């Protein structure tokens with residue numbers, strides 16, 4: 001039997017959140033954490049969490065698993081437990097909890113929205129498509145793969161303290177994704193919007209984001225690139 | 236763009252750059268002091284005074300004092316805007332933050348004037 005400690009909170013009935021200890025029979029298999037949650041949900045249908053694709057593509061089931069943020073669907077029990085025998089599941093830290101493992105992502109999306117995560121190009125649209133050389137396209141690798149799971153931003157202390165002012169690793173990775181795009185013509189305005197003491201510069205290089213990203217991306221490096229672009233433009 | 240009127244240079248980039256440059260200047264000063272204290276021979280009032288009367292040392296020490304003020308302000312300002320906020324403390328967050336910033340400003344300004352007086356008088 002696997003011991004599980006679950007963060008529970010139902011604002012309609014609970015005064016405050018509490019940790020619930022439950023047991024579940026995994027049949028001795030090395031299940032994914034999401035499979036364990038499904039078994040738990042069968043035992044207690046009131047348990048709330050988000051999920052969709054169950055293969056690390058949709059980014060819905062980001063949560064704090066034994067102290068580290070990750071996607072439940074691609075996190076094997078063996079890796080989560082690291083030799084221990086208790087699985088501890090909490091919601092992503094720093095965001096308001098709606099219920100159990102479900103958090104309110106509004107602030108996270110607001111920061112994402114701020115970086116205008118779409119191509120801006122004020123030149124007339126070509127007949128077919130805007131072309132890009134293979135070299136320019138390669139600059140977007142390691143950036144476009146983000147699935148907006150929020151594991152990185154919610155593991156970042158700077159984002160915990162200033163989620164309304166610091167864009168956070170996920171948003172900044174996307175900011176750089178468009179700054180680095182050869183087809184975008186709004187580089188100057190994008191940079192001007194980032195040059196305040198909060199949006200980018202609250203990053204102190206703690207690198208929790210790099211440590212947790214389930215897609216193996218490196219937001220800290222992207223933030224460094226943004227800083228260098230700002231520096232090049234302003235000195 | 237987030238507005239911030241109490242930050243050192245109003246721009247995140249300039250604060251970041253000032254913090255790096257001032258850090259390097261303070262490091263240089265620290266290294267000079269370590270060398271002086273470690274390998275500078277016997278320390279007497281006269282040798283110490285002569286050391287600081289040299290133009291190089293006066294320039295370096297003044298630059299270090301200015302760096303200390305800038306570096307200190309940027310760092311303390313960041314701390315105050317991380318921890319003493321309305322989000323964490325409600326409306327009294329703003330009062331505590333401004334009070335904290337005022338104390339830091341007074342302390343740093345005092346360091347500056349005091350240091351300059353010692354150095355240049």
Ligand code: SF4
Pocket residue numbers: 145146147148149150151152153169170173212213214215216217219
């Ligand atoms: S950078 Fe990684 S951890 Fe952050 S939101 Fe994107 S996929 Fe998730």
